[in-house]
Each structure stands twice: as structure tokens, then as C-alpha cells.
Amino acid sequence: MKQSKSTRKRGLILTITGLKRLQAAILAMEKVQNNGHRFTLEDLGDRMNVSTKTLNRLWSLNTGVDQKTLKMCFNAFNLELYREDYAVLSEPNHIESSQPLSIALSTKEQNPSPSLSLDSLTTQEYNQLENLWSYPDGPVPLDSPFYVERPPIEELVYREVIQPGCVIRIRAPREMGKTSLVLRLLAFAQMQGYRSVNLNCSQIDSNCLTDLNKLLRTFCWQIATELGIDPKLDEKWDGEIGSKLSCSLYLQSYLLKQSQSPVVLVLNEVDRFFEYPEIAQEFFGLLRSWYEEARQDNNLQKLKLVVVYSTEVYVSLHINRSPFNIGLPIRLPEFTEYQVEDLARRHGLDWTYNNEVKQLMSLVGGHPALIRIALYYLCCQGITLEELIRDAIANGGIYRYHLWRHWAILQENPSLVKAYIGVVTAKQNISLNPIEAHKLESLGLITYESDRILPRCELYRAYFKKQLSVAEFEYQSLQKRA
Incomplete structure (x- = not known):
């Protein structure tokens, strides 16, 4: 030194x-x-x-x-x-x-x-x-240099959100950057002078998802509260005309009428509704009706709806009542080799002339969260890329907590365990029950290559093949004893 x-x-x-x-x-x-x-x-x-x-x-x-x-x-x-x-x-004799x-x-x-x-x-x-x-856990903060843009996605959502009565649908498996994109979309909307409401549907109580009237009242109360408006639900809600019409009138004639600025309404984790098909039919049909009525209703044109979800719906929705075939569809892809190389450079790693990018992506693909975790450990924990890959394949390595979380979810559903055993051990194309395929994709555990269903990445194949083989052996042993 x-x-x-x-x-x-x-x-x-x-x-x-x-x-x-x-x-x-x-x-x-x-x-x-x-x-x-x-x-x-x-x-x-x-x-x-x-x-x-x-x-x-x-x-x-x-x-x-x-x-x-x-x-x-x-x-x-x-x-x-x-x-x-x-x-x-300004101190004298400052040590430099x-x-x-x-x-x-x-x-x-x-x-x-x-x-x-x-x-x-x-x-x-x-x-x-x-x-x-900063350990890379959760969405990438607005002021972080580690947010990776995936052109033209950001430009498309910024351009769309300024359109009257628009709908933006953001779809991707978990930990692909949906929330990070939404944060930037809301920041852009704020710069336009818009107001915003960011609702997480996973926080809705189960008893609200079996009672449409209770669900819509809760929904309206949350929007009003986020906008700083006195809900006055008992005064403004007319149960005689039905909950959906009451909800629409409350939104148009009370909430939006009081707002001088457009309102961006983000609905995160709408997958939650897929577990309640009857409610999903009614709720999603209502969203679709607002989009259609906005063409001639000035108040509804103030509403900019952003729907965020993990996979395509497996609930059967009528084509003319579904919000999943309207508006701007955005599907977040994995990082490309260039984007991984660029992110590595932002972490101070020079991977331009070697094959480190290919080595890391051969393990985890372009999975944003897994790439970020790897770069964090390579820069801050003193491990090499070779050690990272070897330990990850052997026992999960730096990804063990990520993998354990997925394993715990799988174990809660024996049918998913059985289905995923088939995926990670298959040597040729296999077919899955659509609902099980939906759940595995929403967890981010599978991907589609043409008509083939494959493990999301080599890390998942190696780790879960080992874990699921043990689970299958234990299951068969219990069956023999029974």
C-alpha cells in the first residue's frame, strides 16, 4: 500500500x-x-x-x-x-x-x-x-445503480400510462423484477403529476374473497384511504342496486370526481383471485367494464389500471369479460448475456473478455434474482465463481435459502411434488395438469421451450432432482408399510 x-x-x-x-x-x-x-x-x-x-x-x-x-x-x-x-x-492536514x-x-x-x-x-x-x-433481497430501489432496464419495456409502460383509461398488464414469475418495474412506473407517473394507489391483493382476507359485496367495499375503502379521501362507504354505497354497480358509481362519481389528477391503480398479485373462480369471474369482469366505459366517460379516463400477476390465468373467463386480453401486455424476460455482463461491470467485475457470464448463466440462466445474489457474493464474500457453481450444484450453496423456500412450498402440496419429479427427471417431453403447471410456473420452477416443459435452470434441475428423489423414496416406503 x-x-x-x-x-x-x-x-x-x-x-x-x-x-x-x-x-x-x-x-x-x-x-x-x-x-x-x-x-x-x-x-x-x-x-x-x-x-x-x-x-x-x-x-x-x-x-x-x-x-x-x-x-x-x-x-x-x-x-x-x-x-x-x-x-x-476543510480540515487542515486532512489525510488523503x-x-x-x-x-x-x-x-x-x-x-x-x-x-x-x-x-x-x-x-x-x-x-x-x-x-x-446491501444484500439483493426484494425490489431494486429507485436510486440503485443495479436496476437493469430491459428495452423496450420501460419505454412502453411510460408511454402507455399517459394514455386516458389505459390498462397495463405486467406478467412474470416471481423474483423477475415486476415490483422493481412498478416502482419506476409509479415514479414516472408522479413526475407527470398523477396520483397513485398500490394495492397488494395477497393482503386481502380470505373471507372477503368469498363475499363479493365485502370484497368490493374493502377494495373501495383501500383506494379512498390511499388517496386521502374520507371513504363514507355507508353513505355512498347502495346495496339495492348490487355491489358491482355500487362499486362503479362510487369510483366514478365519488373518488375520481374528487381527483383533479389521473390516478394510477396498481393491483399486485392478482393471482390471489384465481383460487376463488366465482369471485374472479365477477371482479375481473368489473375491471374489464371500466376499461370499456372509459372510452366515453371522462372520470373513468382518469383511471390508469396496472395489473400485475405471475402466470396466465387458469380460471375460465369469458373472452369478453376478461381483463387479460386488453391493454398493453408486458412479459418480463430473463436477462440476456449482455445485460448480465453490464450488471457485473456495475459491480466492479471485468467479465468482458472471459467466459464468466456464460459459466454463471449455465447454472441459473438469466434469472434476475439469482444473478444479483451471485454478483453480491462474488464481490463481497470472497468466493470465486468456480466455488460458487460447485457448491450450488452440490448442496445449494449461496442459493440454499432460496431453494429451501421453494422446497417448503412444494412439500405442502404432494401433487406438485409428484409433478415436479416428472419434470426434473424427464428425458423426453411430458405433459402436466394445467393447474399444476400454472402453480409451478407461478413459483418460477419451470419454463417452456416450444411445447416442452423444463426445469427453470440447471440449478433447479440438480438440486430438486436430488431432493425429490429422496421424497419419492420416502413416499414409496410409507406406501409399502401401509
């Missing part, structure tokens, strides 16, 4: 918190005012009224700028500068190490980029800190 040198430094530098806030504001404005294209450094300099040289100093995170300049940069994007956004570099962050990972000095990309906005030191602090 090189000897530290004593210097006198002046001014302020961005903290990680400040950098993340400023980056998120810039990205949001790029979506709204620049059609999603990156601002160049010159564009940013003009907006902030500073030189590109000053911007390069700001992004470096180790060269100070004065407080007035920092305030100008934040104010240009409607941000107030807070104390946690910056650190002061040759490596500003004490992280045992090599760094390379890079030339400033002519345009503002993630690489120029976030230094490698920042990526390393983010890796060390």
Missing part, C-alpha cells in the same frame, strides 16, 4: 446518500423531459449552471466543490440540499489516502465520459460500497 500523504483540502464532496438522491432525480427528469435518453455532461452543465470540469470533480467523490455550487446542482433538479448529502473537506475507500478490491482510474451514463454517475468505489452494504 502506498504511503498516505498530508494535504489541505477544501470544500464539500457528495456522500453516498447525496449521490443516490441526485442520481435518482436526474434519471427521473431524463424520462420526463428527454424521452429516457441520458443527458450529456454539457446538458447537465447548462441545467446546473456549472462547467463540465466542475461536474467531473463532483462525480469523483474525492474532490471538493463549494457549497453554493452543490446547492445549484441540487436545485436544478428540484432538490433541497441536506446535511447528509455532503461531507466537509491513495485509495479514498478502504476496500480490498482493485480500482482503475477512468477518463471522464462525454455523456452521463451510470458508469460516469457512479464511481467504482460507490458500487463496491453498495455491494458491501
